[in-house]
Amino acid sequence: MIDEHTLEEFRQQVRRMAEEKIKPHAAAVDDDARFPTEAVEAFRSMGLNGLPFPESLGGGDGDLLSQVIAVEEIARVCGSSALVMLIPWAALTPLVWFGSDELKREIVPPVAAGEVGASFCLTEPGGGSDLPGLKTRATRVADGWLLKGQKRFISNVGWSAWYAILAKVTEKAYGVFMVHRDDPGFSIGRHERKMGVRGSPMADIFLDDCFVPDSRVVGDPEKGYHYMMETLTYTRPLVSAQALGLAQGALDEAVNYTSTRTQFNSKVSRFQMVRGMVADMTIAVEAARALLYRAVSVAGANDSRSRSFASMAKTFCSDTAMSVTTDAVQLHGGYGYTKDYPVERMMRDAKVSQIWEGTNQIQRLLVAKHAFQD
Numbered sequence: 537m538i539d540e541h542t543l544e545e546f547r548q549q550v551r552r553m554a555e556e557k558i559k560p561h562a563a564a565v566d567d568d569a570r571f572p573t574e575a576v577e578a579f580r581s582m583g584l585n586g587l588p589f590p591e592s593l594g595g596g597d598g599d600l601l602s603q604v605i606a607v608e609e610i611a612r613v614c615g616s617s618a619l620v621m622l623i624p625w626a627a628l629t630p631l632v633w634f635g636s637d638e639l640k641r642e643i644v645p646p647v648a649a650g651e652v653g654a655s656f657c658l659t660e661p662g663g664g665s666d667l668p669g670l671k672t673r674a675t676r677v678a679d680g681w682l683l684k685g686q687k688r689f690i691s692n693v694g695w696s697a698w699y700a701i702l703a704k705v706t707e708k709a710y711g712v713f714m715v716h717r718d719d720p721g722f723s724i725g726r727h728e729r730k731m732g733v734r735g736s737p738m739a740d741i742f743l744d745d746c747f748v749p750d751s752r753v754v755g756d757p758e759k760g761y762h763y764m765m766e767t768l769t770y771t772r773p774l775v776s777a778q779a780l781g782l783a784q785g786a787l788d789e790a791v792n793y794t795s796t797r798t799q800f801n802s803k804v805s806r807f808q809m810v811r812g813m814v815a816d817m818t819i820a821v822e823a824a825r826a827l828l829y830r831a832v833s834v835a836g837a838n839d840s841r842s843r844s845f846a847s848m849a850k851t852f853c854s855d856t857a858m859s860v861t862t863d864a865v866q867l868h869g870g871y872g873y874t875k876d877y878p879v880e881r882m883m884r885d886a887k888v889s890q891i892w893e894g895t896n897q898i899q900r901l902l903v904a905k906h907a908f909q910d
């Protein structure tokens with residue numbers, strides 16, 4: 537258990553690094569929709585790529601709270617960079633928890649060292665919300681499996697060497713398969729042109745009778761769905777942290793801007809309506825952080841509330857990110873609508889947090905399911 541003082545020091549270290557090494561490139565990463573190489577280099581210098589992984593696999597053994605703090609601080613200056621950092625953490629969670637030692641030793645160390653990435657492949661053209669309805673099939677052959685299907689909206693393609701694929705093995709059972717980008721039958725489609733988080737390349741991946749040996753199946757080939765559900769409960773706090781960081785970043789920008797902008801011979805920050813908006817934004821951000829940290833405190837502790845808390849945090853943090861970034865644009869007036877200020881980028885980056893890792897409608901269904909105990 538890391539004490540509060542050490543965590544606060546860690547937050548300050550990540551914040552300094554993010555301000556110095558990531559923030560200066562955030563606008564260009566977004567404008568050019570280019571991979572944030574400077575950020576990945578900065579993660580390496582602090583050992584952040586491997587933060588959640590066990591030390592024995594080259595990781596930092598960081599608990600969920602330290603992961604959340606790291607994501608929050610990076611997202612405060614660059615949503616794309618935070619996404620690039622957290623996706624491999626999520627992608628390798630089923631492997632680290634349920635995979636064989638041999639497979640972990642093959643895959644985790646290079647990802648932990650930040651040499652390559654890893655992606656998480658659930659969504660398909662037919663849908664993301666209806667996960668059990670996925671169509672990708674894994675068919676048993678000698679010594680392994682043949683994968684056939686298509687995955688949609690996969691983040692960090694290209695940078696990722698490894699892809700954790702959820703595929704059907706029978707009508708009712710699913711497996712998690714670790715596919716390498718050089719495997720015959722694996723290919724990547726055209727990159728999507730996105731509204732936000734434009735620094736993370738996103739595309740379809742195609743599996744055309746892609747052979748995966750038995751050694752690359754994670755755990756029991758019929759328990760993949762359960763592994764993914766456990767993983768999502770644990771990783772939703774990470775996407776919540778990304779949303780929270782965007783909200784905090786936009787709030788900080790709004791406070792700075794309104795403290796210097798003058799209208800009617802007065803700082804804009806002196807106007808009561810502006811102060812009311814900043815107060816509401818601050819309350820929302822602090823409430824989101826408190827709920828997220830509460831979700832972290834019950835995550836993975838064999839606590840039946842963990843899934844519901846993860847969904848509450850994901851919903852509240854992302855809705856807060858959307859409202860606070862929108863208000864930050866408002867408080868910048870016309871300048872907020874231009875690319876000369878970061879708040880319009882933050883607003884675009886925030887939108888996806890209400891959509892991915894299960895849309896906020898799906899999260900509300902999960903919260904209600906727990907409330908009604910059905």
Ligand SMILES: Cc1cc2nc3c(=O)[nH]c(=O)nc-3n(C[C@H](O)[C@H](O)[C@H](O)COP(=O)(O)OP(=O)(O)OC[C@H]3O[C@@H](n4cnc5c(N)ncnc54)[C@H](O)[C@@H]3O)c2cc1C
Pocket residue numbers: 655656657658659662663664665666688689690691692730733738888891892893894895896897898901
């Ligand atoms: C930038 C970005 C990055 C992504 N990265 C990844 C990734 O790395 N890996 C991955 O696997 N996926 C990824 N996704 C996919 C994402 O998780 C899905 O887009 C999301 O789960 C929604 O699925 P869908 O797009 O098929 O929408 P649909 O499931 O078709 O939903 C359409 C609408 O219907 C609503 N809806 C659906 N079912 C219900 C219901 N039962 N009740 C109420 N409303 C409902 C939804 O909330 C939504 O508003 C990414 C998406 C984006 C945009």
